[in-house]
Amino acid sequence: MDEAVGVILAAVDAGEKITIYGDFDVDGVASTSIMVELLRGLGAECDWFIPDRIDGYGLNDDAIRAIGARGTRLVITVDCGVGSVGPVALARELGMKVVVTDHHQPGADLPDCPILHPEVSGYPFKELCGAAVAWKLACAIRRARGLNPSLDEKDLDLVGLATVADVMPLVGENRRLVREGVAVGRRAERIGLRALMKESRVEPARLTAEDFGFRLGPRINAAGRMYRADAGVELFLADSDERADEIGVELGRANLDRRKVEREVGTAAEAARRELDDPDAAALVVAGEDWHPGVIGIVAGRLAREHGRPAVVIAIGDGVARGSARSVPGLDLHLAISECSDLLETFGGHKAAAGIGILPGRIDEFRRTLGKAVVEQIGTELQMPKLRIDAIVGGDDLGLPLAEEFELLAPFGQANRSVTLLVPGARICDVREIGEGKHARFTLNSGGRKAAGICFGRTSFGVGEDDPVDVAAELSVNHWNGSVEPQVKLDEVFPVVQKEGSEPLPGCEALEWWDRFEVALADAGSQPVGDSANSAASEGGSRSSTGTGGLPGVRIAELVSSGESLAIGTADSIRRWRDLGGAAGLGRFREDAAVGAIWSGSPASRLEVVGGLSDGGVLVFEFSQLESRPDLVSGFDNVATLDSPCSPGQDQGLGLGDGLIHPLAGSSELEFTRRSVAHRFDHTGRLRQLFKNLKDADQLRGELLRNVLVGPPEDPLSPEGAATQVRILGEVGLIRTDGRGDARSLGVVSSGKVNLDDSPTFAGQAERQKEQLEFLRQPKKSMN
Numbered sequence: 001m002d003e004a005v006g007v008i009l010a011a012v013d014a015g016e017k018i019t020i021y022g023d024f025d026v027d028g029v030a031s032t033s034i035m036v037e038l039l040r041g042l043g044a045e046c047d048w049f050i051p052d053r054i055d056g057y058g059l060n061d062d063a064i065r066a067i068g069a070r071g072t073r074l075v076i077t078v079d080c081g082v083g084s085v086g087p088v089a090l091a092r093e094l095g096m097k098v099v100v101t102d103h104h105q106p107g108a109d110l111p112d113c114p115i116l117h118p119e120v121s122g123y124p125f126k127e128l129c130g131a132a133v134a135w136k137l138a139c140a141i142r143r144a145r146g147l148n149p150s151l152d153e154k155d156l157d158l159v160g161l162a163t164v165a166d167v168m169p170l171v172g173e174n175r176r177l178v179r180e181g182v183a184v185g186r187r188a189e190r191i192g193l194r195a196l197m198k199e200s201r202v203e204p205a206r207l208t209a210e211d212f213g214f215r216l217g218p219r220i221n222a223a224g225r226m227y228r229a230d231a232g233v234e235l236f237l238a239d240s241d242e243r244a245d246e247i248g249v250e251l252g253r254a255n256l257d258r259r260k261v262e263r264e265v266g267t268a269a270e271a272a273r274r275e276l277d278d279p280d281a282a283a284l285v286v287a288g289e290d291w292h293p294g295v296i297g298i299v300a301g302r303l304a305r306e307h308g309r310p311a312v313v314i315a316i317g318d319g320v321a322r323g324s325a326r327s328v329p330g331l332d333l334h335l336a337i338s339e340c341s342d343l344l345e346t347f348g349g350h351k352a353a354a355g356i357g358i359l360p361g362r363i364d365e366f367r368r369t370l371g372k373a374v375v376e377q378i379g380t381e382l383q384m385p386k387l388r389i390d391a392i393v394g395g396d397d398l399g400l401p402l403a404e405e406f407e408l409l410a411p412f413g414q415a416n417r418s419v420t421l422l423v424p425g426a427r428i429c430d431v432r433e434i435g436e437g438k439h440a441r442f443t444l445n446s447g448g449r450k451a452a453g454i455c456f457g458r459t460s461f462g463v464g465e466d467d468p469v470d471v472a473a474e475l476s477v478n479h480w481n482g483s484v485e486p487q488v489k490l491d492e493v494f495p496v497v498q499k500e501g502s503e504p505l506p507g508c509e510a511l512e513w514w515d516r517f518e519v520a521l522a523d524a525g526s527q528p529v530g531d532s533a534n535s536a537a538s539e540g541g542s543r544s545s546t547g548t549g550g551l552p553g554v555r556i557a558e559l560v561s562s563g564e565s566l567a568i569g570t571a572d573s574i575r576r577w578r579d580l581g582g583a584a585g586l587g588r589f590r591e592d593a594a595v596g597a598i599w600s601g602s603p604a605s606r607l608e609v610v611g612g613l614s615d616g617g618v619l620v621f622e623f624s625q626l627e628s629r630p631d632l633v634s635g636f637d638n639v640a641t642l643d644s645p646c647s648p649g650q651d652q653g654l655g656l657g658d659g660l661i662h663p664l665a666g667s668s669e670l671e672f673t674r675r676s677v678a679h680r681f682d683h684t685g686r687l688r689q690l691f692k693n694l695k696d697a698d699q700l701r702g703e704l705l706r707n708v709l710v711g712p713p714e715d716p717l718s719p720e721g722a723a724t725q726v727r728i729l730g731e732v733g734l735i736r737t738d739g740r741g742d743a744r745s746l747g748v749v750s751s752g753k754v755n756l757d758d759s760p761t762f763a764g765q766a767e768r769q770k771e772q773l774e775f776l777r778q779p780k781k782s783m784n
Contacts, residue, residue, distance in 0.1 A: 001121070004099045004114040005140050008076065011097070012044040016073035020048040021059060022233070023079040023130070024224030026165035026217045029232035030158035031078030031101070031134040037155075037237060038138045042145065047072075050229045058348060059087035068094040075099070079130025082106045082117055083348050101133045105334045105350045125173045131162030132177055157185040157193055158236065160411075164209050165217030167352065169415030178209050178411040185212075192235035195244035196220075199252045206479050209411030219248075222255040225294030262295040269299050269313050280307070282374040283336075285367035287314035287321065287360070297324035297353070304328050308382030310336070310374055316360050325354040328383035331374060339373035340366055387472055387492055389422045392561060392589075394554035395449025398423070403477045403486040418474045423488075424557040424589070425496060428453075429465040444471060444488050447551040452478070453488035461493045468496040470588065494588070496581060503582050504713060505574055507601045513706060513719050514741040520723035543639065543654070543661045552642055552664040556580070559662065560589040564637035566618045569654060571643040571676035573599040573622045574716070586618050593618055600624060601710075601718030611635065624680075626653030633657065640664055643673040646772040674776060681769030683728060683762065686711065690725055691734060694748050701745035724761060731759035 011018055018039055022032035032048045039046040051063055058080040064087050067075060074097045081088070081100035088098045088111035098113040106120055116133055118126045128136075139152045160181015163174050170178055188194040188204040193216075197204055200215040223231040231247055231254075238244035265288075272286040273279050284303055296313040303311035304326045310333055314323035327333035332351045341347065343366045346357035358366060393402075398421075412418040426446040434441055440459040444451045453473065455461075463469055471493055478487035508516065559566045570576040580586055583595040596609050597620035607629075613619045614635035623645045626632055630649065633639050634657035644665045645651045654661055665673070693708045694700060700708055709722035717725070726746065729735045732754040737746050756762045 001116060001137070001140050004101075004116055004137060005144050007097055007099055007114055008039075008074065008137075008141060009144060011074040012039065012042050015045065017071050018044055018046045018074045018076065019067050019070075019072040020046065021063070021067070021075050021077045021080070022048060022050045022229075023058070024050055024052070024229035025079075026220045026232070027130045027162040028079040029220055029224070029229055030131040030162035030236070032233050033236035034131060034134050034138055034155050034158055035076060035078055036233070038141060042141075048230075048233055050224070050233070052228075058346075059084035061087055061090055063087075064091045064094065064096075067091075068096055072096060077101060078134045079103070081111065082115065082120065085109050085111050088113055101130070101137055103128055103130050103133055104348055127169050127172065127174055129159075129163045129166045129168045129174075131159050131166075132174075135159045153180070153184060154189065156181040156183075157190055160185065160209070161193075161212045161216060161220075164212035164411070164413050165221070167213075167414045170209070170411055170413040171415050175411065175416065178212075178413070182207055182209055182212075182411060190236065191241060191244045192238045192247070195238070195241065195248035196235060196251065198245070199248035203479075209413055213413060218258075219251040219255045222258040223251055226254045226257050226261070226292075258295060261292045262298050265291045265295050265313075266299045266302060269296075269303060273303065273307075280309075281367070282309060282371040282380055283367065284309045284311040285314070285323075285363065285370060286312070287316055287323070287363050289316050291315040293317075293322055293324075296322075297326065297355075300324050300326040305385065308384040310370075312356065312366075312370070314356075314358065314363060319360065321358045321360045321363065323356045323358065325349070325356065327352045328378075329385060330378050330383055332377065336370060336373040336377060340369045343369060388420060389472060389561070390419045392422045392424060392554055392558045394423065394551035395426070395444070395446030395451060396550070397421075398444070398446070398449070398451040398475060398486060398488060400477065400484070400486045403475045406475055407477055418476075420491060421473055421475060422557070423471045423473065423554075425468045425553045426471050427465060427467070428461055428463060428469060428471070428493065431460065433459045442490075444473075447554070451486060451488050453490055455490040458490075463493065463495055470494040470496060496585065496588075505577055505597055505599050506603065506606065507710065507716060508603045508719060510703065510706065510742060512603055514744070516719035517709075517723050518740060518744075520720040521726060523723075543657060543659055546660050546662050550664075552640075552666070552669065555662060555664050556586070556640060556642070557589045559638050559640055560586055560593060560618055562638075563590065563616060564659075565614045565616050565635070566638045566640060567614075567633035567636040568618070568620045569623050569633075569639060569641045569643065569645065570620060571623060571646070571673040572679075573597050573620055574714075575676075576642060577620055580620065586620075592616075595619075597621070598625065599718070600721065601716060623647075623650040623654075626650045629653075631656055638662060643669050643676070644776055646673065646677055647775055670776065674773065677769060677772045677776070681765045681772075683725060683765060684756065686717075686725060687728060687756070691729065691748070694735060694746055695751065699745055699747035701739070702742050705744065705746055706742070724765065728756065728759045728762045728765075731761060732756060 020032050020035045022028040028050065032050065036046050036048050049063060049067055059077065075091055077100045080102055082102035082104055091098050100111055100113055101116040103118055106117060116137055118128045135155050138155060142151055156177065160178040163178050168174055185193060185207045186204055196216050196219060200219060202211045202215055220232040223229055231250055235244060235247040238247065268288050268291065269286050272288055273284055284307060293315040296315050300311040300313040308328060310327050310331055312323045312325040314321050325333055325337065333354050334349050334351055337347050337354050343362045344356050344358050347354060349355055406419050423444065423446050426444055428442050429445055430443040432441050437459060438457065440455045442453045444453045472491045474489045474491065476487055476489060478485050556568065577597045586595045587593050594613055594617035596613055598606055599622055610619060610632065621632060627649050630653040632653065636657065637659040639654055640662040642664050645654060710716045726737065730737060734748065734750050734754060735746055736749045737744060739745050
């Protein structure tokens, strides 16, 4: 640093002409503006030079000769130069001094001059952009001149803009630079930035890092992409509102032109990809005559995102081919391209992006060589960006307090993305197009709560207003027409598996079914098998309760995604399994989760999987099963009661084991439980249907009898439940039964009117129903 400062101040004091040599992107423009403004303020004769994009990135011999011819004695590079060994040597031969400031990946050989570079200079934070390096040099120069350090702050708006626009990771020092840059930008003291915000419709007081990246940055880049980057430097150095406004409008037009050309080149590039011998090669390299070089970087980025492959888009014109490359997650693009350096005329860049110069005749060989280098690094699998979810929330959470908390985590960007929320089982309604049909506003409905939403670049979601969807979105604070409200910004929509798509829960095969039926039928007691008030759980349990709160669906999604094992207690497994979407519905919250369900009629082989699911899996079960198996869920980390337990035995069985119990049942779930209890013990309707079937057939036996006893697949009876039905009809003298197992037969012996209360089994069932409904009316104590 000291050597560079000394060289620069010596040139200033000697009255030598100084040229700032920049780059044509936002980082280069901001860096150039910072240095020119500083040196002119010190009284130096200072101009700038930014090469045309067609001439390529960085120093070149022709530019050095042109600069020397106009009397320059000192060249200061910004955002370029660390790889320009030859051009720097040429400058020195022509009698010019050079100071290089850069942040791009250095090569094995370095220019013979003072260099400021985060890596080369041994700076502790390696991820600075070019403008940040130039700013640090400017700060050092001001200190050497004894100027007030408070002047350093005024350039942070450009540093913040460049850091975000150059997609630098917003971690470490970059977070501070961008945060302070946003604060300086909000004051709108720089005339050019104020004009740019005006043209971009950004309210200065509400400026964000996102505005740097998506509104202001693209307009500066558009000038360099479409015709001249000088417009951006002129804008930032403007000293009148009138001139700044003129340039701002000019940049707006350039951005519109850029979008049009980008669409044209993008379409041509995709067509060229499809015509390749291997359109799904490990590296996508496409080339075209007269493609505008100003948009090939954007097109390369889109190809990489859409196809999960690193992409190089090459523009060929007048016998010259220049390309722009973009990487995919996990690939060091600069390293991969360096493996092809003998095929290239020029190349430079970093892990995520690079530029190349190549002879047109070598493009095919470059494609093959780059593909091999990519495979060596990351293999042949697609490298698609994955959507990472930070938290699962319901409609109650999508309010202003949480949105304001998230704002405290800003600035968001590369390596510090905004918080992504998953809203499961929501509905999207009231969709309306905005922004000339390019974007959409909508209402997100979750658990009866509504939140305003917006989606950019998409106007339809492929679902109806009544279709349940999982929504991945960001929550932010929206300022509009003087009001402040939370806003959901949609990232992705995932349709939820519909109820009819869930696989049914299997029942017993014939042999096991008849065995269980016979055991239950032989039990002459009044209590139904599998639902007796078993006291084995009377010792209670050690689980702690989390209390209540939140939507049940949201809490279940959170628990499944946690990676811990989860048992979900229900009043009716078959119906709740359909409601939850089956294995696909629950498994969507964690790809590696093993999911299963059991009901009172599950076969013994099915019950054996419970132990395996307690190791990180998910189990849906019926509370009634705890009466005969009180330790059923004792091995699970978490037990969630989607419905309400119906007896002391069930309650105590839930508490067995270590971990937590999560009471989720609200008023609607409690009502579902009451209906389930009433349905389970009110046998009158089923008995009438069974008696009618027997009467119509006169006599039933074997598989036909079993089908009648089981009932409809959407509401089947277990073997024990079917035995209860047969016992009741037998106790009141309406039927006869002979045989055993699949040889058993049933027939009607009387059609006379009977009183079902005369059946001890029926009376016992009625008493059991009364007990459980009474238990549900009692206030529940939380476990501690």
